[in-house]
Amino acid sequence: MSVFMQVLVSSVLLAAVYFVLSLGLNIIFGVLDIVNFAHGALIILGSYATFFIHQATGLSPWLLIFVDMILVGGLGAILYAGYLRFTVESPLVRMFALIGFSSVVVSAILAIAGSDFRTVKIDYGTVNILGLPVRVSQIIAFGIALVLGVVTLALLNSTKTGKAVKAVVDDRVAVRLCGINDRRLSLLAFTVGAALAGAAGGVISTYVTFGPDSGLSFAIIAFAIVILGGLGDLVGGAIASLVVALVLTSVTVYWSSALTNTALFLLVLLVLLVRPRGVLGRGRI
């Protein structure tokens, strides 16, 4: 019973972080129709930025999340405006261009920072939740992730630009006909998506150890959440985050931590077979 409670509590805490992992991917997919294969690379850039700036200046890693957002978001903007925009206008081709970018980033990190595993150490002690010890830093990460998620959803739902972004997700042609500059929205979406990936990287750097290849595992989690939640469906994504967190924690506890990606692969196959539009049935296929 106590093992089960442990699984439950850590899953709920993880779910919020996972949701932030998937946010950027979902927004970029919704607006640009591209599965951003560079998502993991952008996340891991955020983690490394937090790690190195924290090491050099001693600034609080929570504050550095904003720095990550600016740095990685800026890189995303440059990538889109300076490269992706000029490639052939086909989501599939652009997806593979982003795989190339991801490969470049990961090998650059490997060359510069080496293959060592790192983590941003913060120790605020532990508290008891439902009789189980939980690190305070995990609770702060949970809170920040929750705030990031809620703010993003609120901005999408209540601002004019956010509504325009949601409209592009629904029907790009109609948005064009309304006189909205959808190319500028594409740039915006890519920038925001990259910034959110950077923020996710910042949050997760305090949570787990990471190396150059860890971006891949984070991206796989994000892919699974986006497919399970339904492509372009952020609320479904929130539910999917909890499911994925539960699955991953259970697999790690009851089976083997060496098979987490296989569990996610099987989960994705199952979703595609029985519920291709995601848990709420509102996603696109």
Add this chain to the structure above:
Amino acid sequence: MRWRRITAGVALVSILSAGLVLQNNIFWVRVLTLALLLSAVAQSWNLLAGYAGQWSLAQLAFFGVGAYSAGLLELRFHIPLLVGLVVAIAITALFAAVIGYVTLRIRGHYFALVTFLLTVSLFELVRYFADYTGGQYGLSVPFKPGTDILMLQFDNQIAYYYLAVVVMLIASATLWFVARSRFGLLLRAIRDDEDSAAALGVRVLALKIAAMAISASMAALAGVAYLATYKLMDAETAFGIHNSLDPVVAGILGGAGTLTGGVAGEFVLQPAIAQVNVQFGSLPGVASLLYGVILMLAILLIPQGLLRLAKPGGWRRHKQSVSARFRRPGSVAQAAKEPANVPDSSKEAAHDTQL
């Protein structure tokens, strides 16, 4: 047409004679052997992506599934490699068909994503079941001196070079037959407009699954030949995520939807990687950096591939389409000038939103 025959003939003669010319230069024999084996995989990628429009990231994984099947058959059941080859191809084709049945019903983005996850998952499974697969040390088949055709075993390196030539030729011939057949025509119809094809009575799912099974068999053939040549197959080679880019990069570089693009791509890529490895030692990440840079540049500058660029008049068409793309990114006029092998975004996007 005549241009194509002449270049293909010249390429074939130089590949055949290279083995004899380079007899004493074992380094280049090895590089070209690897290039030939991987060309077969790149050709299999091209069949699935270039002709059927399904951009797979699991072609090297199918190469690995073939090699591991044949290797396990030899180690566990003492089935000679040449017999195991046939069984391994059947296993891989079946495996690909099952994966295809699940993933090919949903179009576009999902396929690349799921094949990517498949590769990652197979990597984990091979490491996890180390008792059977050798785990991180890889699966090695015993080496016995002398020549034994049944075990695909030869006593000199040049023989393996010609084995690789045969593998490449079989894969290319398969691609050629598929491309010329009615089946290939239907595949291209699906690639260009799936809905119209389905409306005209083309059995879209069945044909896509068949294409995936055939292309997986081509990759598996190369995988078994790799195992015969190196006597070793490991998880990183077959299911490593950076390596899995190799057939994709070669296919795009040579030209998606061309008959010999995969071979041309590998013959540029492999010597380049070998040179870079010689220059920089085995600095970690250099090869994957090269894959990434080549992929990004090829997609930006020559999305139609080297072969179409080298065609008579190819350079002129290339200059027009590139300058249009750079002057007015994303314009409709630009999309119309791009080569036909690139999947049409506007149609697919419009369809998705209507659903």
